[in-house]
Structure formats: C-alpha cells, structure tokens
Amino acid sequence: MVTAKKDDFPEKDVQLSDWCKALSHPARISILRILAARTECQCGELVIDLPLAQATVSQHLKVLKDAGLIQGEVDGPRLKYCMNKKNKDRFFKLIEQFNYHLSE
Amino acid sequence: MVTAKKDDFPEKDVQLSDWCKALSHPARISILRILAARTECQCGELVIDLPLAQATVSQHLKVLKDAGLIQGEVDGPRLKYCMNKKNKDRFFKLIEQFNYHLSE
DNA sequence: ATCGTACATCGTATATATACGATAGCATTA
DNA sequence: TAATGCTATCGTATATATACGATGTACGAT
Numbered sequence: 001m002v003t004a005k006k007d008d009f010p011e012k013d014v015q016l017s018d019w020c021k022a023l024s025h026p027a028r029i030s031i032l033r034i035l036a037a038r039t040e041c042q043c044g045e046l047v048i049d050l051p052l053a054q055a056t057v058s059q060h061l062k063v064l065k066d067a068g069l070i071q072g073e074v075d076g077p078r079l080k081y082c083m084n085k086k087n088k089d090r091f092f093k094l095i096e097q098f099n100y101h102l103s104e
Numbered sequence: 105m106v107t108a109k110k111d112d113f114p115e116k117d118v119q120l121s122d123w124c125k126a127l128s129h130p131a132r133i134s135i136l137r138i139l140a141a142r143t144e145c146q147c148g149e150l151v152i153d154l155p156l157a158q159a160t161v162s163q164h165l166k167v168l169k170d171a172g173l174i175q176g177e178v179d180g181p182r183l184k185y186c187m188n189k190k191n192k193d194r195f196f197k198l199i200e201q202f203n204y205h206l207s208e
Numbered sequence: 209a210t211c212g213t214a215c216a217t218c219g220t221a222t223a224t225a226t227a228c229g230a231t232a233g234c235a236t237t238a
Numbered sequence: 239t240a241a242t243g244c245t246a247t248c249g250t251a252t253a254t255a256t257a258c259g260a261t262g263t264a265c266g267a268t
Contacts, residue, residue: 005226006129016133017133020125023121026117051109053257055257058216078214079216083206107257108257131226157228157229161245
C-alpha cells in the first residue's frame, strides 16, 4: 500500500469493514462463540480449546478488543474476557442494514 | 505464518470468516452497494465512482468473485458484474445464525 | 524474598493484502 | 488491418496479518 485509501470511504462502511476484518479469522469467531457460551473466560481456557499457542491467542484477543467486540475485566486476581454486547449489537444491526440495503 | 492453522477450525466458521474477509475493505462494501443499486455494472463504471485506480478495482472485484459474492457475466461485447444472490443470502443467513448463537 | 501462574508484549519469520503503473488480451470500430 | 476501448494480469513496493518462542510483568502463594 503506497497510501491507505481506506479513509476516503464513508465512515459507516469503514466501521463495517473494520468489524468484518475482526471476524475474518476462524479463531476469532471461535473465541466469540466460546465467550458467549461461558459468559466470561480467561485467556488460558481459550488456549486449551484452540489449536494455537498462547501468544497467538493473546494476539487474536487484542484484535477483537481493538475492534471493540470484547473487553477485558480485572476480576480480582484474574483477567477475564467477555463480549462487549453494546458493540456486538451495533455490528449486527449494521450488517442487517447492509443486507436490507442490498436487497432493497 | 509458519503454517496456516485456519483449516483446523470448523468448516462453517472458516466459511463465515472467508466471507467476512471479503467484506473487510470499504471499497468492497461500496462495490456491493453500487452493484445492488444498478443490478449490473462494468468495471469501468466502478473506477469512476471509487477513489482507486483501475487495476486496484479489478483486484477488489477478484476478491469478491473468489469469495462467490459477485459474478462476471459476458453480455455481448461487455463484461458485466452482478451480485451472486444465492451466496449473498447464504452469507447473511450464516451471520444471522451466528448472531443468534451469540445471543442465545 | 522466592516461586509459580497467567497473560501481554517483543522479536522474528513468513504469508497476504493493498495500491498502482505498465502491459497483454480481446473484442468492436474505423 | 489498424486503432480503440475495456479489463485482467504482471511486476513491484509497501503495509498488515499470522504464528510462535522468548521474555517481561503482575500478583497471589509458599
């Protein structure tokens, strides 16, 4: 990329594409499924369930966190992750609008 | 990536992540919007509407085509692109299922 | 104070993605 | 046949993403 052209596009589409990018790896989709099932979860538990090294899982968590789809909470001695429901709902609403717009 | 771990994940999640990846750039979201509005469209028309060079637009079209979200049709002398409605509907169905699964 | 546990971050290797100019292919038109 | 218009592909530069071992950080337990 000589220069990033991404921001020459409508804000809404940039937001939608950013969220889609956050879901563009099956590990991150799996993480969201696991978090939904357990309400909250430590990184270590995810490492057990996923075919990836701890550093890699941590990296995927960062991507989801930066996209605002999950959040980390300090729960006493442990760091627990959980879904950011507000943004999750925003994402699915935006996707639904997009679908509606395409189908008209 | 030393080795791609992608395929160690459930087929359904790989499919969903592939479609999300196809939507992970605002140019491709814009292209889908334009195609939906015009039913069908030539590459050249897209180049006019997007802040990108012709080669780059063609590359984005390839990504969408490879993901199965659009298709090219030879219409007499011209090559016209249009949505692949079947796969588009599959994608939004899968996304909806995913949302349902997360909300449970 | 030391140890162990849990996790983030660093460093690094490699693969993909983004962007564009240049060029090739392939019809239609002159 | 030559010129034109449209688009895919090549070549190339650069930015991001993926993956993991090693290391750093924080803190409760011994």
